[in-house]
């Protein structure tokens with residue numbers, strides 16, 4: 001189940017000010033009702049089991065409105081009655097909880113070497129995870145087959161009862177058209193209309209999200225950023241990117257070009273990057289690059305950083321250098337936007353004892369001390385964050401209204 005209570009924020013344009021006409025007023029009434037319904041559901045998610053009167057007090061709603069909204073949620077099967085609680089001298093109060101038998105959602109993450117998937121219940125609880133490996137340089141057919149395979153296993157566990165699917169994809173996704181405009185790490189999918197391609201193997205409704213933003217969403221819903229309005233999540237894998245969240249919403253300028261911290265130059269003499277530039281953070285410290293260097297130093301043939309068993313005197317300087325260069329890139333980020341929290345996610349953090357002090361050194365050397373002092377640097381505790389964030393996108397349709405109610 002999801003973590004501690006976070007405050008719901010409601011922004012209703014036009015409400016409280018003079019409205020232009022009756023049609024506008026009616027439209028706003030409908031919007032307010034949808035928002036209040038989402039607020040009730042979200043409050044039940046965080047406080048269950050909870051009485052109607054406690055919900056009304058918490059949300060500042062009158063009892064009649066609350067009763068009507070709760071009845072709507074009960075009749076739709078999103079909520080169920082969950083026993084009674086004696087409160088003072090009055091009659092025992094009936095408690096409400098999410099109906100976890102209600103259809104859940106599937107989240108899928110496409111990475112360069114695998115497809116990962118999670119099945120979440122309506123409350124965000126993870127019921128099942130699945131993975132399928134992809135071969136090197138996998139083509140469209142292999143990727144879509146992997147997506148279909150992982151989805152089928154999760155859908156079967158849910159007896160086919162699902163309310164939506166989210167998919168996280170690395171690269172620049174045009175959120176308007178669904179076209180993957182650029183993906184350094186999945187070139188086979190570049191230029192593809194993802195909604196059409198994924199629609200061949202997945203039923204709708206389908207939500208698509210960029211990988212780093214999906215990981216940030218996972219932190220907002222399930223991880224260390226619950227209740228934190230502004231933060232950055234750094235995604236350290238075969239590709240490196242940043243998901244930025246501002247006022248509880250993903251920062252997403254037109255075209256989707258933001259958070260490309262993997263292509264910040266950290267070593268002018270460094271290796272060529274697949275983007276065409278030299279010395280990018282990703283070229284220096286991507287999982288693939290680090291693995292090449294560690295395997296060469298150790299005379300090993302590990303396939304992933306997850307397999308590296310221990311830090312030796314041969315691998316330590318490689319990891320320390322990686323941490324230092326990451327610290328430099330984070331220093332630029334810190335000086336420019338000074339996020340209150342930076343969350344690091346990736347298998348490099350398995351070696352946090354070695355890597356974190358080196359990151360701190362890079363940060364200290366590169367960032368203004370006053371900026372650095374305002375940033376909390378933490379390591380993600382989530383497994384399968386990409387798939388979890390993709391699932392959160394699908395779940396958001398239940399708990400948010402046009403992005404107006406945000407957890």
Ligand SMILES: [Zn+2]
Nearest residue numbers: 263273275280
């Ligand atoms: Zn680059």
